Amino acid sequence: MSAPSKWPLPESGIRFMTPSFMIEKLARHPLTKDCYPTAIGYYPSAAGHRMQRTRHDDNLLMYCVSGQGSLTTDDWQGKIRPGQVLLLPQGLPHQYKADSRDPWTLYWVHFQGASTGIFTQYLGYREGTPVVDAGLSPTLTANFNSLMSVRRTGYSARAFINAANQLRHVFSEMALEISATQANTQHNFNLEQIQDFMREHIDGQLTLEQLAAVAVMSKYHFSSKYKRLTGYPPIKHFLNMKMEYACQLLDSSDLSVNAVAGALGYDDPLYFSRLFSKTIGTSPRSYRASIRR
Structure with a gap:
């Protein structure tokens, strides 16, 4: 050596x-x-x-x-x-x-x-x-x-x-x-500030234009830089944050699946369940049942 x-x-x-x-x-x-x-x-x-x-x-x-x-x-x-x-x-x-x-x-x-x-x-x-x-x-x-x-x-x-x-x-x-x-x-790109903004709006929906505005960048430049730094497109990462929070609610509360969907800004519980299943790999009800065995 x-x-x-x-x-x-x-x-x-x-x-x-x-x-x-x-x-x-x-x-x-x-x-x-x-x-x-x-x-x-x-x-x-x-x-x-x-x-x-x-x-x-x-x-x-x-x-x-x-x-x-x-x-x-x-x-x-x-x-x-x-x-x-x-x-x-x-x-x-x-x-x-x-x-x-x-x-x-x-x-x-x-x-x-x-x-x-x-x-x-x-x-x-x-x-x-x-x-x-x-x-x-x-x-x-x-x-x-x-x-x-x-x-x-x-x-x-x-x-x-x-x-x-x-x-x-x-x-x-x-x-x-x-x-x-x-x-x-790099270019005054404050990733922590952007992700804090995402978490503050975890109960709603965000567009690429809104996130790019926080970074004071064009949406195309912002999306490219965000993905390079995190490995995810910004909207996909925001969805992951929402599903991560959904898991926390299912773990730590007795909220119904419909109520969890509402807490994340989804008016349609079935749409929320489909997004959850696609991201996590199981339905919200199956996820909750698995952690409470």
Whole structure:
């Protein structure tokens, strides 16, 4: 594997490497072989931190939470600022260093596994684009701190299996943060505001024109951007929210199916039931019966 830098570690810093015998276990175990950590760490105010690798044998993710640094690869060069994530997949030569005046603080993880390429692409890595913006997220820093608790387990195999799956959770949580940050920074597209508007009108109907007006965009541009960020066309996503809320009402109340339909703005209960069945895969009555067995 690619060894971490030999940056002098301060008392509050963390550098932990998974031992080779554990890496061999993780590479074979069915619960971890797709993705597992080979080294993890936390470098606070890392003055003098730098690294150059012409050969990169594993994958590296670095999350900058304060300060600045810089990164150079064969096809990218630039400054790194707080909230940004460096994605350096296996085989990508690179060099990076902390800023001399305002050195970065980093969480980082080296990782291997059969599906690491899928994870880095899911996080947004593309050739020529090794840096993505996740914003400053307390949830992510808490997840990294939780991941690093594995270093105090006496090399427990079960603890490392848990850590490998925690790492997958870190990646999936980071993907959500990246998506939200992209939505809020690109063209002033406030995805959270739009979805709050949807929830405020969960008891009625919304048109594409109304949603586009909230975003102050043409309906065609809005629809394209919304789908790119969420995976759904906006009206389809609004329908999913309505059916999600319908499930909550069926779970937590004694409202009749007709009353649930009315609470969601449907005058025709049969039409509501058809939409519910198409989305959830079962009728409202069957859904309620299944959860109350």
